[in-house]
Amino acid sequence: MNYTYRLDEINLNMISVVGRKSAYLGELYKMGFDIPPGFVISSAGVNEILKDIQPDINSILSSVNLNNQSDLEKKSGIIRSLILNSKISEEIEEEILERFNSLNSRYVAVRATVTSPLSGSSFAGEYETDLFVTRDNLIQSIKRVIASYYSPRAIAYRLLSQDNSGMAILIQNMINPTVAGTAFSLHPVTEESDYVFIESAFGLGESVTKGLVTPDQYIISKATRSLVSKRISKKVVKLVYDYEEKRIKTIDIEDNSESLKERDAIKVANMTIAVEEIFKRNVNIEWAIDGNKLYLLEVRGVRKIYPEV
The missing domain is CATH 3.30.470.20 (ATP-grasp fold, B domain)
Incomplete structure (x- = not known):
């Protein structure tokens, strides 16, 4: 397997690979904290998913007018549509579904995790989170979370701050809290x-x-x-x-x-x-x-x- 890691395979030195959220949870998971088990699609895996459409995404981003909200929203919508309608390679899809099967859980949570340090910028709800995702819906859910990386707010922030942090995807057993x-x-x-x-x-x-x-x-x-x-x-x-x-x-x-x-x-x-x-x-x-x-x-x-x- 090349594009995914179990939580117990992750440590703090892997933020650029698996994202901040995953790296810290992986470190704590191995220390015995009660954290739902799961796996991560690495930033390289996300790049692989976007490989065929990344040139189109880059071209659209290069023409975004941050002084025009309508233009920003329109181009964000085009990019997200490209991602949602893209085709994931069989190799990475099989790897993802194999990891899902190993969790022995009917439902998972799918979250974005950015490849910047704990001290970096972050806020709750920064990107999309999908809850109670089944195996049948997993691949589309992953694409939906990746697409949230290109929301109008996220695009504007990264262009203004020149933040080039990437994204990984954290997938964990879903708990149903009281x-x-x-x-x-x-x-x-x-x-x-x-x-x-x-x-x-x-x-x-x-x-x-x-x-x-x-x-x-x-x-x-x-x-x-x-x-x-x-x-x-x-x-x-x-x-x-x-x-x-x-x-x-x-x-x-x-x-x-x-x-x-x-x-x-x-x-x-x-x-x-x-x-x-x-x-x-x-x-x-x-x-x-x-x-x-x-x-x-x-x-x-x-x-x-x-x-x-």
């Missing part, structure tokens, strides 16, 4: 580093990362590993997967109960602190609880609002 959210190893507003700041809500974590709900908030002391304060919000929606309709649905709810028990909030804090200590820098993680098990889904660096000189 509660999920994010955690910061310092307060994202006050920048106090003595606490872990947690946000959580019922259902899939995208309701938090996409700002669909006002999440519950928990602050945990790093020194005592105890709850300092919490703010429970009225949750009006949650995202769930409907197995019969085979799609993610937004369910209206009116739930004033807390989404995270205190002991689980402390578990999330402990996980966040452990990741921070390993990488020796402030981190933002995404996590989810499926059944009684806490999973680590993503690690990002945190840039302070007022950087130190």
